[in-house]
Each structure stands twice: as structure tokens, then as C-alpha cells.
Amino acid sequence: MSNHSNKVFFFMLLLALLFPMMASAQTMTNIPITEISPWAVGVNPVTSKVYVANHYRWVTVINGTTPIPVQLGMGGRAVGVNPVTNKIYIANQSSDNVTVIDDASNTSTTVQDKDPTTPAKAPYAVAVNVVTNKVYIANHGSNTVTVIDGATNATTSIPVGSAPWAIAVNPVTNKVYVANNGSSNVTVIDGSGTNPPRNITVGPNPQGVALNPYTNKIYVTSFANGTVTEINGSTDAVEKPAISVGANPTALAVNPVTNKIYVVTTYSYGTVSVMDGVKFTRTATVNISAVSTSVPISVTVNPVTNIIYVTNNSSNTVDLIDGGSDTLLPRVTVGWNPAAVALNMLTSEAFVANSNLVSIANGDSVTLITETTIPTSPLVTTIPPFLGNTTSSVTPTFAMSATSTTGSPVRNVYYQVDSIQGVWQAATSSGGSYSATTATLPLGTHTMYAYATDGCDSTSINTGSQSSPLIGAIVSYTFTVTVPTPVTYTVTPFNTAHGSIAPFTPQSVIYNQTTSFTVKPDNGYMVESVTGCSGAITTPVTLPVASSVSYVTGFVTSNCDVTATFSPNLLPVRIGAVYYSTIPDAFAKALPGETIQATTGAPYSGALNIGIAVTLQGGFDAIYSPTRTGNTAVGSLTITTGSLIADQVTIQ
Numbered sequence: 001m002s003n004h005s006n007k008v009f010f011f012m013l014l015l016a017l018l019f020p021m022m023a024s025a026q027t028m029t030n031i032p033i034t035e036i037s038p039w040a041v042g043v044n045p046v047t048s049k050v051y052v053a054n055h056y057r058w059v060t061v062i063n064g065t066t067p068i069p070v071q072l073g074m075g076g077r078a079v080g081v082n083p084v085t086n087k088i089y090i091a092n093q094s095s096d097n098v099t100v101i102d103d104a105s106n107t108s109t110t111v112q113d114k115d116p117t118t119p120a121k122a123p124y125a126v127a128v129n130v131v132t133n134k135v136y137i138a139n140h141g142s143n144t145v146t147v148i149d150g151a152t153n154a155t156t157s158i159p160v161g162s163a164p165w166a167i168a169v170n171p172v173t174n175k176v177y178v179a180n181n182g183s184s185n186v187t188v189i190d191g192s193g194t195n196p197p198r199n200i201t202v203g204p205n206p207q208g209v210a211l212n213p214y215t216n217k218i219y220v221t222s223f224a225n226g227t228v229t230e231i232n233g234s235t236d237a238v239e240k241p242a243i244s245v246g247a248n249p250t251a252l253a254v255n256p257v258t259n260k261i262y263v264v265t266t267y268s269y270g271t272v273s274v275m276d277g278v279k280f281t282r283t284a285t286v287n288i289s290a291v292s293t294s295v296p297i298s299v300t301v302n303p304v305t306n307i308i309y310v311t312n313n314s315s316n317t318v319d320l321i322d323g324g325s326d327t328l329l330p331r332v333t334v335g336w337n338p339a340a341v342a343l344n345m346l347t348s349e350a351f352v353a354n355s356n357l358v359s360i361a362n363g364d365s366v367t368l369i370t371e372t373t374i375p376t377s378p379l380v381t382t383i384p385p386f387l388g389n390t391t392s393s394v395t396p397t398f399a400m401s402a403t404s405t406t407g408s409p410v411r412n413v414y415y416q417v418d419s420i421q422g423v424w425q426a427a428t429s430s431g432g433s434y435s436a437t438t439a440t441l442p443l444g445t446h447t448m449y450a451y452a453t454d455g456c457d458s459t460s461i462n463t464g465s466q467s468s469p470l471i472g473a474i475v476s477y478t479f480t481v482t483v484p485t486p487v488t489y490t491v492t493p494f495n496t497a498h499g500s501i502a503p504f505t506p507q508s509v510i511y512n513q514t515t516s517f518t519v520k521p522d523n524g525y526m527v528e529s530v531t532g533c534s535g536a537i538t539t540p541v542t543l544p545v546a547s548s549v550s551y552v553t554g555f556v557t558s559n560c561d562v563t564a565t566f567s568p569n570l571l572p573v574r575i576g577a578v579y580y581s582t583i584p585d586a587f588a589k590a591l592p593g594e595t596i597q598a599t600t601g602a603p604y605s606g607a608l609n610i611g612i613a614v615t616l617q618g619g620f621d622a623i624y625s626p627t628r629t630g631n632t633a634v635g636s637l638t639i640t641t642g643s644l645i646a647d648q649v650t651i652q
Contacts, residue, residue, distance in 0.1 A: 029368040038353035041342040042079030080126030091123035113146040115157035127169040138164035160187035179206035221249035245273035300341040311338040334367035379472025392484035402452035415450040487511040498525040499566035520548040528567040533560040
């Protein structure tokens with residue numbers, strides 16, 4: 001899959017993939033309402049409330065199966081829902097305005113585009129961009145599109161072609177497509193405002209426009225010549241000849257999951273043309289009825305269950321098409337003159353607005369159709385669980401499998417972690433199994449999502465040789481990344497005699513950590529060396545040394561030893577346990593009353609500046625430096641205070 005095709009898995013398509021496809025049984029409930037001529041209907045999947053625009057009077061809000069009349073607007077023709085902001089937009093054809101309902105607060109306001117040059121007239125259609133929070137209203141009577149800022153309700157007006165009839169928005173590319181019935185073209189609006197609107201010529205009298213955000217293709221029906229035109233959203237150009245689908249196509253709908261297009265032809269004895277979005281060819285024709293009384297006028301696709309709903313305005317029925325086989329399911333009888341269908345894909349419920357154009361005595365109503373049987377998707381992906389649903393790896397690898405129940409081969413598996421709106425990664429295929437290694441994950445709970453395809457994946461780089469893909473349901477698996485069990489190694493201390501190393505027990509050290517030891521020589525000895533585990537003495541010191549030292553290992557990556565060795569202290573002069581090289585060095589450090597002990601041959605050079613009383617002892621009858629005469633130390637000895645007791649020393 002290309003990065004472009006990954007980006008266009010917007011939220012409703014991804015939600016659809018979470019569920020199995022194909023339903024076969026339904027239940028029906030008729031909900032009477034008191035308002036006149038239900039014409040358009042919309043569902044807020046967040047609150048499950050249904051909003052019905054009644055063509056002659058007001059709005060009906062259905063909560064569950066309870067209808068609530070709301071005295072707002074006249075001539076309601078279209079309903080748009082933003083489930084992100086919980087706001088509903090109703091285009092009122094007769095009152096030239098838009099009703100905005102806040103679902104959360106149950107309040108409403110009226111928005112009217114009073115552009116001084118071209119005020120909005122006869123709003124016909126609504127499209128909502130949930131990404132930018134902009135709402136687009138096609139004004140059939142003023143040849144404009146009103147843009148409503150969803151945050152402020154501020155409006156701007158954009159001129160388009162003649163008699164705009166239908167409108168669609170691609171939230172991925174932030175473009176809006178307007179089918180202009182009177183000028184036989186489609187106006188492309190750049191939602192960012194970077195580029196000016198442009199017109200694309202299509203067949204005469206376009207009445208329907210629908211798009212596949214997954215492939216960035218836009219489809220337009222031309223009522224007068226019975227064709228469908230495909231527009232490439234990347235180039236905003238018509239690149240293939242229009243396809244003939246029969247007389248008077250009015251409406252069309254796209255299943256972005258299967259990449260099929262369904263086109264209603266009103267007066268061809270009730271047919272629905274099925275088109276392959278990859279090859280842009282007509283692949284099937286579903287005959288709604290052999291009699292003209294069926295008169296299908298709208299088509300709606302449920303990508304979750306792959307059911308297509310076709311309203312038959314004259315026969316008071318809704319036909320259901322199985323999108324897997326493109327065959328009819330049992331017909332559902334609804335109220336008088338069904339005009340439109342709205343879907344709640346979270347609950348697999350369809351709401352049919354029955355416009356009742358014949359007689360008030362027939363009663364106005366909305367029919368609820370509930371899909372009740374949903375078999376398993378033919379492509380099934382399995383994610384084997386971790387032991388205890390936990391892993392200590394921050395880049396876990398999943399060994400997945402995928403099977404087909406229909407004979408269609410599984411060729412690709414795609415996955416991503418903690419989202420179904422990001423970039424889908426292709427799993428690595430090997431002999432029918434698939435492996436996926438994630439990017440680095442933080443500690444905590446995560447969810448892996450995956451789905452399989454038959455290899456005919458339609459993307460922006462598709463060559464056109466493939467068919468529309470078969471896509472399996474998304475499966476999910478929740479797991480937890482835990483703190484890895486620490487890997488430890490043993491650092492064992494050793495020392496020779498005449499000193500100590502502490503602690504003197506084997507130390508357990510976590511991988512890539514350090515530990516430290518204190519090394520101390522016995523009296524009369526020095527620390528000769530400390531080695532092992534790539535360590536070092538922490539303070540600058542030159543060995544050997546007669547004092548304690550601290551030794552810190554390097555980063556431990558294996559079992560290792562630390563060894564301390566000691567040597568006799570050979571310095572000739574000492575005060576207690578501290579040794580010095582010369583007698584003057586000792587004098588310089590001596591405290592009152594201390595005894596300076598020198599060994600035979602102790603160097604004696606330089607002046608002794610004695611300001612305290614000390615005892616100088618030792619064998620000074622051997623060698624003295626720099627000069628000597630028998631037992632006489634030659635040099636200068638200055639006594640300022642105190643006394644000097646010298647054994648076997650003659651001072652001259």
C-alpha cells in the first residue's frame with residue numbers, strides 16, 4: 001500500500017473495517033411522526049439520535065424510537081452531521097437558511113448567508129468536513145456554496161456553476177466537489193483557500209456526486225445522457241471515457257472498503273448499476289423490479305455490513321443488495337414514498353425517511369431497519385497471543401496468520417499499533433504466515449490491529465490491472481509491555497594478604513550498571529593495584545598508596561572479578577601508620593608530642609624548622625644525605641620553640 005492510500009483511511013472507513021461484512025436478515029419498525037413530508041435524514045452515531053428534515057414543516061428528532069418535533073426551518077431538504085462536534089446542519093430550501101442543532105445542549109440557531117452580492121437561495125445539499133470543521137451548503141437558487149465555520153457559524157460565499165444539485169467533501173484532501181445540474185460541470189473547491197475554484201466539464205445535467213477517499217476518485221452521474229464520469233482527485237481531471245449505466249441516473253454511492261460504485265437509474269425499470277472502482281468498468285446490473293413503479297431514487301451503502309439500500313419511491317419499499325454477490329436480499333416494505341436512508345454503522349441500523357407525497361391521510365413516518373444476521377468476513381486474520389498477554393520486549397514481533405473461507409487467496413496482511421487511522425504497515429509474508437515487528441513501544445497496554453486482503457489492493461499507484469479488493473475485517477489484540485526481567489551478573493571481589501576490600505562478598509549487578517568497592521591497606525602496607533571489570537579508582541591517585549581508595553567498576557556486561565593487591569610500605573620515615581620519604585617531610589606533618597620514627601638510611605636533607613616539641617627516633621647511624629660524618633647530620637637545624645630529643649644524632 002502506498003503512503004497516500006494509507007492516509008485516506010479516514011475514521012468512518014476504518015470503523016467499517018472493524019466489523020464483519022455481509023448481512024442477510026433484517027427487522028423493521030415504523031415510527032410515525034407528526035411533521036409533514038420527511039425528506040432527508042441523518043444519524044449522529046455518537047448519541048444515536050436521528051434528525052429528520054421535513055420538506056414542508058420543521059425538524060423531527062428521534063431518540064430511540066421516540067419522535068420529538070422541533071419547530072425549526074421550512075422546506076428541509078438535506079441533513080449533515082458532524083459527530084466530532086455533535087452538531088447537525090439542516091438545509092432549509094424554503095426559508096433560505098441553515099438550522100444548526102447542538103446535540104449536546106439541545107439548542108439550535110439559524111445561520112443565513114446574506115452575502116451582499118449573491119445571498120444564498122434554496123439550499124439544496126450539505127457536506128461536512130469533520131477534519132477542518134467546515135460545512136458546505138450547495139445553494140441551488142443562487143449558484144453559490146456557503147461555507148460555515150463550525151466553530152463560529154461565520155459564513156463565506158463561493159460562486160460555483162449553475163443550479164448546484166449535489167455536493168461531496170474529501171476530508172483527506174480537503175477538497176469539495178459540487179455537481180452543477182444547470183451548467184454540466186463540477187466545481188472543485190480547495191478547502192484551504194490556496195487555489196481558486198475550478199470547473200470540470202462532465203456529462204449534461206449532473207445530479208449525483210460521490211467519492212472514495214481511499215482512492216481519491218470522484219464519481220458524477222449525468223441525468224441527461226445516462227453516464228457516470230470519473231474524476232481523478234489528484235489531478236482534478238477526467239482521465240477516462242464516461243461509462244453508460246442506463247437512462248436517467250440520479251444518485252450513486254461508493255463502498256470505500258470494496259471500491260465498488262452503485263448507481264441508481266430511475267427510469268430503466270428500476271436498475272442499479274455496479275461498477276468496479278479500480279478498472280472503472282460496469283460489472284453487474286441489479287434489476288430492482290420489472291415494473292416502472294419501483295422508481296428507485298436514492299442509494300446508500302453500509303461499508304460495515306456491505307449492504308446497499310435502494311429506496312423505491314413509488315412502491316413504498318426499500319431493496320437491499322448483498323454487496324458481496326451483488327444480488328438482491330429480501331425486500332423491505334416501509335412507509336409512503338421513501339426518499340432517503342441514513343445509517344448508524346455502529347449499530348447496523350438504517351433510518352428511512354418516508355416523504356408521503358401522495359396524501360396526508362397516509363401518515364408521515366420514519367422506518368427503522370435493523371440488520372440482525374452478520375456472518376463472518378471471508379478473510380480472517382489471527383494474532384496469536386503472548387503468554388499472559390504480556391511481553392518484556394519494547395519491539396515485540398507478532399507471528400500472524402490469515403485464512404480465506406471463500407477460496408479467494410490471502411496475499412497481504414496490514415497492521416498498525418494503537419490506532420486504525422495511522423499508516424498501515426505491510427506484514428512480512430513467508431510461506432502463508434505473516435510476521436510484524438513493531439516500532440519501539442513505551443511500557444504499558446497497547447493494541448495491535450491487522451486485516452487481510454486478496455492482493456487486489458486499490459491504491460493511488462494501481463495500474464488498473466487489478467480488480468476491486470476483497471478486504472477482511474480488522475482484528476485486534478490487546479497486550480501489555482512490561483518492565484523486562486533484569487539481567488544480572490556477578491562481580492566477585494578478591495584480595496591478597498595485608499589489606500581488605502569491602503564489600504567482600506559477590507555483588508549482583510544489573511546489566512550495564514556499575515558497582516564500587518573500598519580498598520584499604522594494613523599498617524605498614526600500601527595498595528599496590530586494583531584491577532578487574534574495566535574499573536578505575538575514582539579519585540586521582542598514584543599507586544602504590546598507603547591510604548584507602550574507592551574503586552568503581554565499568555558497565556558490567558558479564559561475570560567478572562575485582563582483585564586488590566598490597567605491598568610492604570618501603571618509605572623510611574613514619575609518624576604512626578603514615579609513612580614519609582624524608583625526615584623533613586615528616587617534620588612538616590608532625591603534631592605536638594608525636595614521635596617521628598626513621599629507619600636506617602632514612603634520607604635527611606634540607607632544613608628542619610621545628611616549632612613544636614617532637615621526638616625523633618630511629619637508626620641514624622648509617623647513611624645520611626646529602627652529606628654525613630659519622631653520626632653527625634650536616635645541615636641546619638633551627639629550633640624556635642620547644643625541644644628536640646634526638647637518639648644517636650649529633651647536631652652541629
